[in-house]
Every structure is written in structure tokens, then in C-alpha cells.
Amino acid sequence: MKNALRFILGFAIIFGGSADALAAPSAAGVERTQPWNAETSDLEPDASIIYGRLPNGLRYAIRPNHRPQNQVLVRMTIDFGSAAEAEDEQGLAHFIEHMAFNGSTNVPEGEMVKMLERLGLSFGADTNASTGYTQTQYKLDLPKADPRLIERALFLMRETAREISFDPAAVDRERGVILAEKSARENFGFQSARAANNLFYPNSFYATRYPIGTTEVIQSASAETMRALYRAYYRPDRIKIIVVGPVDPIAIERELAAKFADWQVDAPPLGVLDQCTLDTARGLSAQSFVHPEISESISVQQFLQDKKRPDTLNRTMIELKMSIANAIISRRMARRSREEDIPFLGASVNFNFGLCDQYAAIGYGVAGKDGSWRSLLAFTEQTVRQAVEYGFEESEIAEQIKRLDAQYENAAKDEGTESSGAIANALVTLDEDVYNSDKYRQILWRQIRPFMTKAAINAEFAFWFRQMERPQIFLTSKQGASIAADEIVAAYAVSRGAPIAAPMTRAAVRFAYIDFGPAGAVIADKTIADLGIRTIRFANGVLLNIKKTDFEDNRIRYSLRIDGGQLHFGKENAVLASLMSATYVSGGLKAHDVEDLRSILAGTTVSPAFGVADRYFGATGAVAPADLERQLQVMAAYTTNPGYSENALRLFRRPLPELYARLKATPASALAIAMSKIMTNDDPRFALAPLETIQAADFAMLKSTLGDALRQNRLEIALVGDVDEDAAIAAVARSFAALPTRADVGKDYSAQLQPAWSAQRGNFDIPHNGEANQLAWRRVWTTTGDHDQKTTQSMDLLARVTTLRLTDELREKLGATYGVSANSDMSNLYLQRGTFSVATAGDPKDIATIEATVDQVISALVKSPIDSDLFERARKPVLESYADWKKKNNTWLGVVAETQTNPDRLKRFRESETNFASITVNDLWELAKQYLDKPAEFTFRALPDEMVSAGEKSAE
Structure with missing residues (x-):
């Protein structure tokens, strides 16, 4: 073992890569240096x-x-x-x-x-x-x-x-x-x-x-x-x-x-700031925090005396072993929570070096249903102790090794097109570590990988967590009185004394959905020359659009759209759209529970993705080119063989009472819920359904209402990025294009597209249960839908102008709010619906100032055109953003996603920059006069409950 480690360490050192930067010419007055923290690390910068x-x-x-x-x-x-x-x-x-x-x-x-x-x-x-x-x-x-x-x-x-x-x-x-x-x-x-x-x-x-x-x-x-x-x-x-x-x-x-360079300071250097002292000899202790709006959770932490650990091979190996162990425990808890009716809502295990430069931290946190803290504490403590006593199975470790293989391999392949933002953020947060290349990290992982054995991981995890004998336990609860520390400590002692059984071994399974029948035939294949989009139609009606780019290496952005979505469910079954969004994927497939499916997909970039959007069913995401076919197979399986596991329904329902009980916990939440109910006459397509309605929804209702929509409705697939076009076409041919014939025209949902705003207009005071000095405020003018691109862009620009004016007045001059924003929302689905709104937060004592200032700013926008400087300040960032707009795969995916079903999107894409650049000050003035020269239809004020009298409360 020592000889092998010495080989790896030597391998890391041989890779020296900073000499080129040091030897390269530099500007006068500066000195090229070794990479930050390289002097304390044996890893390659x-x-x-x-x-x-x-x-x-x-x-x-x-x-x-x-x-x-x-x-x-x-x-x-x-x-x-x-x-x-x-x-x-x-x-x-x-x-x-x-x-x-x-x-x-x-x-x-x-x-x-x-x-x-x-x-x-x-x-x-x-x-x-x-x-x-x-x-x-x-x-x-x-x-x-x-x-x-x-x-x-x-x-x-x-x-x-x-x-x-x-x-x-x-x-x-x-x-x-x-x-x-x-x-x-x-x-x-x-x-x-x-x-x-x-x-x-x-x-x-x-x-x-x-x-x-x-x-x-x-x-x-x-x-x-x-x-x-x-x-x-x-x-x-x-x-x-x-x-x-x-x-x-x-x-x-x-x-x-x-x-x-001319900046000189004579004072002696100051010391470091990130050092502190903790008492690692403390005994077991506990504390609770009780609040009527807080969620039930427990955090168990222990701090161990350690040493300063620079970014070295040794630290890397420890952290990798612990990350594998922690991931396995998280999977175990997730699986148990699915299979058993326990009040568990989520948990994590933590292990960290470097706290105050001299401590290691071990612990775990768990959240659950109200009043469940004793069972939560026992569930998590015993799951962690089980890992200490019995360790992990080979199959569990192999799954995590596959994930790390894929993670390092894909990161290395992506490195040439890594975003500037990711690089800058990594350098900002580097602290005392060394910035390594992804290719180097992959090479290092390959050398370390043989040492990630069952024995090594079990020993590492046990070494650290066996020391968890005197933790501090922090409990949050909404119970009416503070929970005594002795009561928490006693519950922990009871759990620690409970015997632990060995974990169950699970057999590996193979993916069942690789054959969908004979490959479909291509019957049309064209290219839109000016946009470089290839459009393909298969014999069964499946539509495929491909845009090959070099913006991201080893990355394909995909979109799957099947006509329907929320429109399919309509007003009468709107709650089923929420049910499907939350449970369809977690319901798994007929042949695979979702946890088994995740194990099958370990080592790939494939995700079990499928959901509900406003006008379509489907998914968007990103995948490595090598995994594209498996991603298509998984999505095709979800259209043909959904599992509808009752476990998923139970998990969906489990947190609902707590979620609904806290809808008024903050001003922002209370306002959002009430606003959607009031403005839409409680239309279930736009407002949150009552708790009893959503709890009553089940898979029988969903299956009946869905019918054959996923199998028969028009389907369009988009692929953007590092695409091998022939391979992609063949993969679609073997999956979606091999399925039965689909509709070649979209469904007619026009009857659903005329929802009206509420006739109930005016001022609405909404009670919230948050802090007494907190307010959420929004004023709304109704406008219209997205009929014309330039008008929509102009209204967005008017909102930017309004935000700048209000920021100057409310924040900078008056100090009445931390932030304020205006927003234009013109629906491209419900073409009679649009809003222009102003939103802010602050202290209730400042309501009069906020409302008067908003009125003054809106009045000024209506009264006369804005000055050219304000116009340019609002307009310039948008104009500049066009420089990279067409060099991003996400931009193209939005266009390619509906190239064949919505050709107007292509026209808008081509004209977007020209239309925006043509907007004038006078255009904004005309729109301000058209839509804002009237009293706002709705004003919402989320105020502390005690400030809203019983007779004035709205949308309880």
C-alpha cells in the first residue's frame, strides 16, 4: 500500500505545469508566481x-x-x-x-x-x-x-x-x-x-x-x-x-x-481571520428552537480535534472515501423512506475538514413531519450506526465508483468549453486549495481508484463516525413549548442503545427497455440553411430537430415535447397536472422502481426526466453524447411503461399538511398564494388547489385522464450541441420512431385559452404569520398577451426602466427597501392575458412611502418620455447580451425545440435583435400611456396577521 501511494504521489509531482506561466513574458511591474497554495500541495495546479x-x-x-x-x-x-x-x-x-x-x-x-x-x-x-x-x-x-x-x-x-x-x-x-x-x-x-x-x-x-x-x-x-x-x-x-x-x-x-502598483501601505501585515477555538471535549448536549412556522428538523454534530490539512493527495483520498460512504447512506435512507411509511422528508450526512483550520466536523441532519423528531432521530442515528458496524456492500460501492468514473471522465471531456463563470467562481472560493485541471483530476482518480475498496471505505467511515459519542443535537419544531434538552438527550440515548441489524443486500438489475421494435424510417430530411437546423420526420410522425454546435464539448442539450401538458387536463382536472409533475418520474417504470432505475443509470449522465409544462408533456436536460441513446430509451419507456408506484404517491402526500400549514409563514409566500387566487377567481389552473383536493388525487384518476396522450399526441425532439447527427438519428429511429404512429397535427385547445381576470379589483390586505416588521407588496396592471414581438420586448424594456427609477427613489434616496423590481409578463399561450407589476418588500411602517413613490414614478412615465440617459442605461445591457446570445446552446434549444411545430418562433429568433434595437423612447412612452395611465387593477399588501383586522382579511 505504501509503495503504491508513493507511486501516485510521485506521479502527481512529475506533472508540474506552472513552469510555462512562470517562463512566459509578463508586463512590466508585475511578477509571475507559482499557483496559489501550490507550496503546500502535492497536487498538480x-x-x-x-x-x-x-x-x-x-x-x-x-x-x-x-x-x-x-x-x-x-x-x-x-x-x-x-x-x-x-x-x-x-x-x-x-x-x-x-x-x-x-x-x-x-x-x-x-x-x-x-x-x-x-x-x-x-x-x-x-x-x-x-x-x-x-x-x-x-x-x-x-x-x-x-x-x-x-x-x-x-x-x-x-x-x-x-x-x-x-x-x-x-x-x-x-x-x-x-x-x-x-x-x-x-x-x-x-x-x-x-x-x-x-x-x-x-x-x-x-x-x-x-x-x-x-x-x-x-x-x-x-x-x-x-x-x-x-x-x-x-x-x-x-x-x-x-x-x-x-x-x-x-x-x-x-x-x-x-x-x-502605486498603492503602498506602511502598516505591518494583519493576521488571518478564519481561526477560532472550539471545545472538542464537550459532553453530549442539546437545544431546541420552537416556532409556529418552522419545519421539524434535527442536526447532530460533533467536532473533533484535527490538524491543518492542505490540499494534498492524502486529504483527497480520505474525502473520496467519505463521499462514497455518505452517498451510500443517503441512498439507503431514500430507499427506506420510499418503502416504509415513516415521517421522513430528507436527510444528509456531513464530513468536513478545515473548520477553523484545526477541526474536523462529522454529523447528520434530517427533516420530517411535524411532531416526528423522536422517530427521525432514531431513524438517522441507527442508519449511520449501521454503516459503522456493518459497513457497505460491494454492489453499493461499485455503484458509487461508476458515478465517479463518469463524473471525472465527463468533466475532463467538457474542460475545453468550461464556462468562465465556473472558473471564476472556483478561483474566488479556492481558499487554501489548489485549482486543478479536470483532466489532471481524472488521471489522479484513475490512480486512486484501486484503493477505493470495500475494506478501505468501511475502515475510513468507521474511524471517523465511531468517534461520534458526545455530539451536540439541535432540534427545530413547531410544538407549542420548548422541548427540554434532557428529553432530546434521553431520546438519543434510547436510540444508541437499540440493536442494529445488517442491511439487506440488493441484487443488480439490467435495464429492461432497449427494444421498441423495428427502427422507424426517415421520410423527410431538410436543413434550414440560415440557422443550421436540420429537421427530420419519421414515418410514425415523430419530429426530430438537430442543431450541431461547438459551444460545449461532450454535451448535448435535449428537449422532448408531446402535445398536451396542462392544457390536456383543462380546468376541471388541473390538480392532476400537479400530481403528474410531482410523481410521474418517482413512480418509476413497470420493470424498475425509481431507486433501481437510478442504480442502473449510475455511471451515466442520463436522468429519469419527464414532466408537465403549460402546453406539453416531456423533458429538457443535458447528456453526454455517449449516453444519448439511453436517455432516449428512458424517456420512451416513461411514455409507454410508467410504473405508477404507490410509493411515489405516498411520498408526494407525506409533506403536504406541513407545506399547506406554512403557506402564510412569510410575506412573499402569503402574497403569492393569495394573489393567484384573487386575480383568477380561484381558477385551479393558476391557483393552488385546496389540501383536500390535492390529497384526494390518485394514479387511477391520472391514468384515466391521460388516456393515450403520451402514446398518440404529436411529438417533437430537439438536440443541440456536440451531436453526431447520424448516430442521433439512428438512436431516435430505434426508440421513439419505432413506436406506433402518432398524430401529425397538434390538438385544438382553443376553448381553454380565454381565461378572464377576476372582476374583484382594488386593494387586498393579506395576513402573514412572519415577522412583525416584514411586508411584501405588489401592484398589478393588466395588459395583453404576446401578440407582437416588438411590443413584448418594449414592455420588458419599460419594466427595466421602471426598476431603475424605483431603485433610485425607493432604495437609494429613501432607503425604504432593499430591492424593488418591475416586471412585464405577456403570455404567449393565453393571448388575452398580460400583466405589468411592481413588487417590493420592506417594513409595514413604510407602506405609505412605498405606494406614494410608486405612484409618482408611474405618473412620470405616463406624463412624458424618459430621458435618453435612463433609456440607454436600461437598454444597453440587453443590447450587449446579444453578443453571446446565439453562442449558447440553451438559447438554441429554445428555438430548436419547436422548429417544426411553431415556425413563427424561427421568425422571431431571426428578428429579435433587430426589433429590440429599433425600440425608441417614444415607443415606451406610448405603451406607458396605453397600459399604465389608469389605476392599477390590483394592489396586494402582505402584512403581519395582527395588522389585518378580521373584516379586512382577503383570501384566507
Whole structure:
């Protein structure tokens, strides 16, 4: 064993790949360096990433990448977060992050976001920031690799890193925004997390330094206090800049040197933030958190004294063995929950190194039905202990090995077209690890794989979880009184004393659905030349559309559409659409329970996918080319041989009482449920069905109503991506095209397409059971459906304009909300239905301000055309997005999915950019006058229950 490990370790070291980057020429004023954390690792860093450092200590990583083809992602991280805050500074790291967008030495307050919007970035989507315990991150997603745009992005990062103004008036204005954010987040879920952290991590920053901070500090901290903290921690030796996209690394280095090299800090380096102390000798203890709206759950955790474990081969092997073990336990629990009527809703096992640099964490969590915590605790504890005592079966391990084989192989094949976003995010969250290439990880896995034996995995899991003798147990429940710690500890002791039987061995099975009859014949094969879409028709009526691209290696995006969907069920059977969406796949196939099916599919990228959309049955997804035929076989089997397992029906019904009991638990949920009921006259196609109605739905009703729709209705398949066209056509011919003849025209559902809005109009106060300082608010104007592409695009742009105006007024000037948005929804199915709405959240005390401000903004939009600057700020990000729009497989799948059944979609696709570019300020003004120059038909206010009197409550 030692000799083999030494061979693997030597293999890893021989692969040295960073020398090329070090030897390559760089810009003046920067130094190329070894990859981050390479000095502590024996694993091979990815040689495609260029690492460097400025003389002042600022570090950078640059990764040339062309997926998407034009977009450049810029990230800046600062080793600073709430863990560094003193008692009277709680929340200031987050406050400083907010102030980055509120004025700097060279950018006036309110201009940074507008400047970015003029450059084609959309605030929130492309421009954002976040603060954690130990890191603050700023991100800019540039729409194109324009040198001027990149220069501006790095200029703004420099302004953020060193030049924030902290104008006292701006600080005061931002207090309201942060308090609104704090109010929106601190519901019973957040309170529960605080209580759990107090139990698990007492006296550590995890329990005492939440990034959102305290109300007292947010309300009172001075601009000067923030500036001092900013100056102390925002310093070049704590900053990393990450740039990913189609860039010239030397040009990026030159800009980094120009923007940051003159920044010098004389103060000595500061220490690390991610260290803390936990008492691993603590005895068994427990705590409960009770709230009338919270779900029943238990978390059991124990922390073990460990050591600092850098990213090495040894750590990788331990983590792989533990991940295999944890996956097997999760499968065991899922199978038992299907086969037995237990109050289980989900569980997971956790194992982690590196907590506070010196601890390992082991444990498990479980959720279930209300009042079931004792059985939940016993079920999970005994399942984990069973694995410790008896280990795992060869067949279980072999299944997980197959999954890992496929995972590493497909990742290596995909590597050439990995998205810039995935690369940037991995570098941002790297911490003390090394960024490896997927090809290297696959090679390393092949070397490690022989050591993933039953004996090794059993021993590793037992070594760690046998130490779980004195855990801390945290319980959440909606029971009326706090559950005593002694009661929880006693229940745990009873479970620990129960004898454990060995797990049952399950026999492997083969997939039963590979022969659907003689292959179907192709009777039509054409190509749409300007779009490169190949359209095929088989003798039995099956339609196939193929678009071959090189945007993603080793990936085929697929779509299956069978006419019907929600329209097939109609108003009278609408509840069956919900039943089918939730249970059809989990009902398995006649020959295979869904758990057996998942085992059969282990080692592939195939998923048992099938569901219900508004106008079709089917599925969308992605699969490796080698697995395409099996994916088609699985979907074909679901159309011909569904299992309708009663286990699936039981699992569907199990959480419903708890789900319905919590529909008013938050303002957003209460508003959404009530709004759909009120606006549609409680039409079951759009509103949530009563609990008794959905519980009464069963598979006999579903089968009767479905009839032969899945076998007979018109069917269209789309394949986009790395497609071998001949192989794909042959695979469809052997599966769907081998089945009986289908309809060649769509069903007529026109009678269902005229639903009316409710005649009940006006203001509706909706009670919620959440926090007393939380409000959800929405105002709705009715419009029309998606008859004309340019009109639909114009209404979307009007919504973007409205969002920008309301953000300026409600968030930036008044601090009355953390976020506000406008939205236009013009249905392309129900062509008489459309809405334009404004939604926000906040504190009920600010209702009058919110409503008055919305009225003022809408009135201004109706009164006169918007100014050209606002128009460009709303329009530019959309225009810029077209640069990569046609270079994404998901974009093409939306078109190719209905190439033969909806040719109008092709016309719209061709004209989309031209139509959008032709929209004028006056177009928006005319639409504002047409649809918004009237009182809104509906206004919904989700308020604390005690604020809504019994006579005024709506849609209880």
C-alpha cells in the first residue's frame, strides 16, 4: 500500500505545469508566481491559469477563456469580513461593501452603478458584491472584451479598493437600505440558524459576528469609524483580482500595474481571520428552537480535534472515501423512506475538514413531519450506526465508483468549453486549495481508484463516525413549548442503545427497455440553411430537430415535447397536472422502481426526466453524447411503461399538511398564494388547489385522464450541441420512431385559452404569520398577451426602466427597501392575458412611502418620455447580451425545440435583435400611456396577521 501511494504521489509531482506561466513574458511591474497554495500541495495546479503579484503584495489570477465568446468576468476579493469586527463594529464590513457603490474619490455618489449600466452591465445581474465571515467579494461581468471596458472595470475596482468616500450624508442614506435588508432576512429561519450556531460554535465568530451586523451599530456607526476599518483591512496584500475571459494576459497585467502598483501601505501585515477555538471535549448536549412556522428538523454534530490539512493527495483520498460512504447512506435512507411509511422528508450526512483550520466536523441532519423528531432521530442515528458496524456492500460501492468514473471522465471531456463563470467562481472560493485541471483530476482518480475498496471505505467511515459519542443535537419544531434538552438527550440515548441489524443486500438489475421494435424510417430530411437546423420526420410522425454546435464539448442539450401538458387536463382536472409533475418520474417504470432505475443509470449522465409544462408533456436536460441513446430509451419507456408506484404517491402526500400549514409563514409566500387566487377567481389552473383536493388525487384518476396522450399526441425532439447527427438519428429511429404512429397535427385547445381576470379589483390586505416588521407588496396592471414581438420586448424594456427609477427613489434616496423590481409578463399561450407589476418588500411602517413613490414614478412615465440617459442605461445591457446570445446552446434549444411545430418562433429568433434595437423612447412612452395611465387593477399588501383586522382579511 505504501509503495503504491508513493507511486501516485510521485506521479502527481512529475506533472508540474506552472513552469510555462512562470517562463512566459509578463508586463512590466508585475511578477509571475507559482499557483496559489501550490507550496503546500502535492497536487498538480492547472497550467492554464496565470498567477502573479504586484510589488505591494496584491495577487492576481488570469485565465484566458472563450465560453462565452465575448464576456469577461472580473472579481476582486478582500481577506476581510465580519470575523474581523470588534464588538462595536458588527456589520461594518457589510456596510463598507454597500458604500463602495455610493461615491469614491473619482466617482460621485450615485454614479458608479449608472456608469456601469452605460457600459452595458445590469446592476444585480452583472454588478454585485457580497460579504461573508472572512471575505468580501466584488464582481463585474463585462459584456465584451473591449480594452476600454476592461480599463474602466479595473478603474472601478481600484476606486472600490482604496478610494471610497464615506460621505456622512451618503452613509446616513444607506443605513435604511441595510436595515431593510436585515429586516427582510431575519425571519424565523435566520433566528433558528443563530440558535444552532450558538450551540455548535459557541463564542466563535460563527455565533458572534454575523455579516449583517446589529441594528445598533448600523444605526449609529460613524462614517469615520467605517473609514478607519476600511483603511485597516482594504490593503493590497489582502486583495486578489481574478480576470477570466477572452483576454490578453499581458494587457491585463499592464492594466493591473497601472491601476494598483502605486498603492503602498506602511502598516505591518494583519493576521488571518478564519481561526477560532472550539471545545472538542464537550459532553453530549442539546437545544431546541420552537416556532409556529418552522419545519421539524434535527442536526447532530460533533467536532473533533484535527490538524491543518492542505490540499494534498492524502486529504483527497480520505474525502473520496467519505463521499462514497455518505452517498451510500443517503441512498439507503431514500430507499427506506420510499418503502416504509415513516415521517421522513430528507436527510444528509456531513464530513468536513478545515473548520477553523484545526477541526474536523462529522454529523447528520434530517427533516420530517411535524411532531416526528423522536422517530427521525432514531431513524438517522441507527442508519449511520449501521454503516459503522456493518459497513457497505460491494454492489453499493461499485455503484458509487461508476458515478465517479463518469463524473471525472465527463468533466475532463467538457474542460475545453468550461464556462468562465465556473472558473471564476472556483478561483474566488479556492481558499487554501489548489485549482486543478479536470483532466489532471481524472488521471489522479484513475490512480486512486484501486484503493477505493470495500475494506478501505468501511475502515475510513468507521474511524471517523465511531468517534461520534458526545455530539451536540439541535432540534427545530413547531410544538407549542420548548422541548427540554434532557428529553432530546434521553431520546438519543434510547436510540444508541437499540440493536442494529445488517442491511439487506440488493441484487443488480439490467435495464429492461432497449427494444421498441423495428427502427422507424426517415421520410423527410431538410436543413434550414440560415440557422443550421436540420429537421427530420419519421414515418410514425415523430419530429426530430438537430442543431450541431461547438459551444460545449461532450454535451448535448435535449428537449422532448408531446402535445398536451396542462392544457390536456383543462380546468376541471388541473390538480392532476400537479400530481403528474410531482410523481410521474418517482413512480418509476413497470420493470424498475425509481431507486433501481437510478442504480442502473449510475455511471451515466442520463436522468429519469419527464414532466408537465403549460402546453406539453416531456423533458429538457443535458447528456453526454455517449449516453444519448439511453436517455432516449428512458424517456420512451416513461411514455409507454410508467410504473405508477404507490410509493411515489405516498411520498408526494407525506409533506403536504406541513407545506399547506406554512403557506402564510412569510410575506412573499402569503402574497403569492393569495394573489393567484384573487386575480383568477380561484381558477385551479393558476391557483393552488385546496389540501383536500390535492390529497384526494390518485394514479387511477391520472391514468384515466391521460388516456393515450403520451402514446398518440404529436411529438417533437430537439438536440443541440456536440451531436453526431447520424448516430442521433439512428438512436431516435430505434426508440421513439419505432413506436406506433402518432398524430401529425397538434390538438385544438382553443376553448381553454380565454381565461378572464377576476372582476374583484382594488386593494387586498393579506395576513402573514412572519415577522412583525416584514411586508411584501405588489401592484398589478393588466395588459395583453404576446401578440407582437416588438411590443413584448418594449414592455420588458419599460419594466427595466421602471426598476431603475424605483431603485433610485425607493432604495437609494429613501432607503425604504432593499430591492424593488418591475416586471412585464405577456403570455404567449393565453393571448388575452398580460400583466405589468411592481413588487417590493420592506417594513409595514413604510407602506405609505412605498405606494406614494410608486405612484409618482408611474405618473412620470405616463406624463412624458424618459430621458435618453435612463433609456440607454436600461437598454444597453440587453443590447450587449446579444453578443453571446446565439453562442449558447440553451438559447438554441429554445428555438430548436419547436422548429417544426411553431415556425413563427424561427421568425422571431431571426428578428429579435433587430426589433429590440429599433425600440425608441417614444415607443415606451406610448405603451406607458396605453397600459399604465389608469389605476392599477390590483394592489396586494402582505402584512403581519395582527395588522389585518378580521373584516379586512382577503383570501384566507
